[in-house]
Amino acid sequence: MAVITPTAAPVTPRRPVPDRHHRGVSRWVVLALVVVGALVMLVPFAFMLLNAFKSPGDYSSAGPLSWPTEFYTLGLRTYWTEVNFPLKLWNSALIAGSVAVLGVAVSLLNAYALGIGRVRGRLWIVGLFLLANMLPQEALIYPLYYVAKQVGLYNTQLSVIIIFTVIQSAFGTYLLASVMSTFPRSLLEAAALDGAGKWTVLWRVVFPNLRPTLAVLLIFFFIWTWNEFLIPLVMLIDNQTQTIPVALASLQGDRLMDAPTTNAGALISLVPAILFFLIFQRTLARGITAGAEK
Template identity: 60%
Template sequence: MRGPGRWAVLFALVVLAVVMIFPFVIVAMNAVKSPAEYSSNGPLSLPEGLYLQGIVDFWNRVEFGVKLWNSLVISASVSVLAVVLSVLNAYALGIGRVKGRLWILVLFLVANTLPQEALAYPLYYLAKAAGLYDTRLAVIIVMTAIQAAFGTYLLSAVLGQFPKEILEAASIDGAGRLRSLLRIVVPISRPTLSVLLIFFFIWTWNEFFLPLIFLISNDTQTVPVALGVLQGQRYMDATMSSASALLGIVPAVAFFLIFQRTLTRGVTVGAIK
């Protein structure tokens, strides 16, 4: 694409980027304003200086370090376990061609369409009966199953197109199914698995509803739950609310920026394949 059309597309992308970044900039500016400055100048004014007391007060008041660690442990565990489970399921469905493969994939597809509200009641009582209520392990198990359902459905379609000649050559050389999976399928599918890992981490990090139900104590809550619960408190002024939103966004954004090249490479390789 050359000429005016190229510049029009570039201009549209710049405008879209500004629109998406603008709310984050507003939150960041208000997070470093004092309450008096916010009241006198409004939310759209530039800060006159760096007022970090709101961030410090919020961090100490909600024990944000504990919430951050809980979110990190849950998100990292879910992303890794969900990818491993998705690979094992998809290897059996996409390459192994087990009996009833179509109906199993339909079951995974239906599981992805179920609203979480419909799962809250049975999962709550299952966690109570198993003695896992108000533990991070309960959220890890539930979220791993939910994310793995999507990962299995996606990877089954990808591995269904996997070249059979490679696997047959490995079988002739004496490689079993597990060795073929670990030495051939996983390395070749690594870009797709990397994309799934990143998305699973971000989706789990931003999850609010199920952690709100399962994690009720202050020592087990995640960052989104802590932010959601505290937004309605009267002692949260505008600058402290902005500080809480900024602290909740920054870790996910940092993770995305760190693995942005991996994500781009995985999407590009998948498109070329």
């Protein structure tokens, strides 16, 4: 009697999983392109740093691409004293910080009403906020100037804070309303069954889940407002209320420009924004990552 022995099924060799650090030439090509792009973006900053410590004689004789023959610091001292840089720094920080906090708060309340409250005509209102983001500041400057003169807020920091709070919150409302429209209804229903009111739901349920996104908006609102030039130039005419970008533009004359002093002013004006970004870089990366995971 023949004994039949079972034959083992052929084992197919497992394909090795490619290591993420060795994925071929394309990975290195992308990395090289990113490095080249970063270096290209740093070229203007390198020229600014080079000419900030160059004397006017070196700049006029050898041009902006030459290496300075001496370490010239008079441009930095001139900018610091002529424009009263500490005061301008305080004005910019006050306006940008106030707009960042108020813009995030207004955006959160508006988006909560539109995204979760289900206001009637929600799509039309969100579209109106989107349209407001597309309007150029040049089209708004005269109405804003006229209204500020009529209500007595012209040449005050409060006028700029109110204007940029409305402008920034238009973008924040559009973004947060889209996020809140996909908020899990089960969490809201569970909170309602526990007897939570609308304010309790906002601060105990919605706000903790949106905290990374709100942190990203806070950082963006601060940097965007810090760099604004046109509206502060029109609305703030007094030397005691002007911001850093307006003070930097005041160094340029009608027919003569001190290029080393201007570069020195641009350099020292850029330092606070870079420090702010470096301090909150981890918060920004964490907020973007959390938004991608959701």
